[in-house]
Amino acid sequence: MRILLAEDDRLIGTAIQQAFRDAAYALDWVRDGESAITAITAQAYDLLLLDLGLPRRDGLAVLEQLRQARHMLPVIIITARDSLEDRIQGLDLGADDFIVKPFAMNELLARIRAVSRRHQGSGSPILGNGILELDPASHEVTRGEATFTLPAREFALLQALLLRPGTILSRAELEDRIYGWNEEVESNAVEFIIHSLRKKLGSDAIKNVRGVGWMVAKGN
Numbered sequence: 001m002r003i004l005l006a007e008d009d010r011l012i013g014t015a016i017q018q019a020f021r022d023a024a025y026a027l028d029w030v031r032d033g034e035s036a037i038t039a040i041t042a043q044a045y046d047l048l049l050l051d052l053g054l055p056r057r058d059g060l061a062v063l064e065q066l067r068q069a070r071h072m073l074p075v076i077i078i079t080a081r082d083s084l085e086d087r088i089q090g091l092d093l094g095a096d097d098f099i100v101k102p103f104a105m106n107e108l109l110a111r112i113r114a115v116s117r118r119h120q121g122s123g124s125p126i127l128g129n130g131i132l133e134l135d136p137a138s139h140e141v142t143r144g145e146a147t148f149t150l151p152a153r154e155f156a157l158l159q160a161l162l163l164r165p166g167t168i169l170s171r172a173e174l175e176d177r178i179y180g181w182n183e184e185v186e187s188n189a190v191e192f193i194i195h196s197l198r199k200k201l202g203s204d205a206i207k208n209v210r211g212v213g214w215m216v217a218k219g220n
Contacts, residue, residue, distance in 0.1 A: 001116070001159060002026040002044070002177055006036040006059065007051045007078065012101065016049070019105045024139070024152035024159070025112075026180045033057025037065060044176075045073060047112060050095070052079040052086065060093060067094035074115050078103070113137065120163070129165040129216050132205060134158055141201065148200050153178055157193050158216075161206065166218025168209050190214075 003020065007013045008031045020027040028043070030036050033054040040048070048066075052059035063075060076097045077090045087098050096115045099108060113125065113136050127134040133142045139155045141148050150158065160169060160177040169177075174190050186192075194206050194214060207215050 001046045001112075001156070001163075002028070002180075003047045003049060003112070004036065004039055004043075004045045005029045005049045006031075006033065006054060006062065007049070008032060008054055009051070015105070016108075019109070021180075022152065023109055024156040026156070026176070026178055026183075028181045031055075033059065033062045036062050040066065040071070040073065047074045047076065047115065049108075050075055050077050052077060052081055052090070060089060063090065063093045063095060072119075074119050076108075076111060076115060078108070110137070127159065127162040129162060129218060131217060132158070132162065132201065134162050143201050143205065146200075150197075153189070153193050154197055157190070158197060158206075161214065161216045165216050168213045168215045170213040173213065 003025050005013060005016055005027055007016065007029065013029050013031070017027055017029055028039060030039050034056040036048070036050070036054070037057070050059045050062060054062070059077065059079070066073060066075070075095045076099060077095045078099050078101060079086070080101045082100045090098050096118070097111050099111060117125065125135065125137060127136065131143065134140075136159065139150050141150055141158060156178045157174055160174055171190050175185050178189070179185050198205055205216065207217065209215065
């Protein structure tokens with residue numbers, strides 16, 4: 001999952017960046033509202049974490065522009081503003097959720113999972129295709145009677161595939177969901193991660209479409 005963070009506080013941004021790296025999210029970080037709009041125009045994201053008190057263009061203006069353009073990107077507002085009026089205005093402008101600073105990082109991650117489920121049209125916290133079941137909260141994947149806790153890169157890649165079972169994802173699309181702007185993409189990283197997942201889950205768990213990419217089977 002690739003997330004854009006729009007936050008001008010360096011301490012908060014750094015803490016979120018580290019927590020999200022540990023949680024296997026690809027995170028890009030901008031520090032003002034204009035840069036947020038530019039990033040969203042240039043890159044496909046799964047979710048926006050939006051501070052309200054941004055320089056150059058505040059968060060509410062960013063949100064209003066996105067929704068006026070009918071951009072359906074999920075948005076969670078993260079802000080020190082805790083008034084009822086701010087919450088109402090943010091939600092009425094199209095935010096999916098609102099969390100007030102300071103917050104526990106685990107709560108923010110849980111809210112991201114909840115918003116993602118709503119946008120996928122699923123109430124279940126488990127991703128699956130009838131063969132594999134992946135728990136985003138614990139990073140555990142189950143096939144049959146076997147359960148494995150996945151390291152960050154393996155989880156991120158398998159999550160990307162299970163979010164769209166039956167859809168072929170190219171190397172570039174998978175790298176896009178695993179690596180943020182400032183992370184080096186290692187040579188043959190995707191092949192290495194898939195090889196490791198297949199050793200755990202079986203050679204048929206992830207299918208290769210030669211010259212195109214990889215996919216997991218669509219469930220019945």
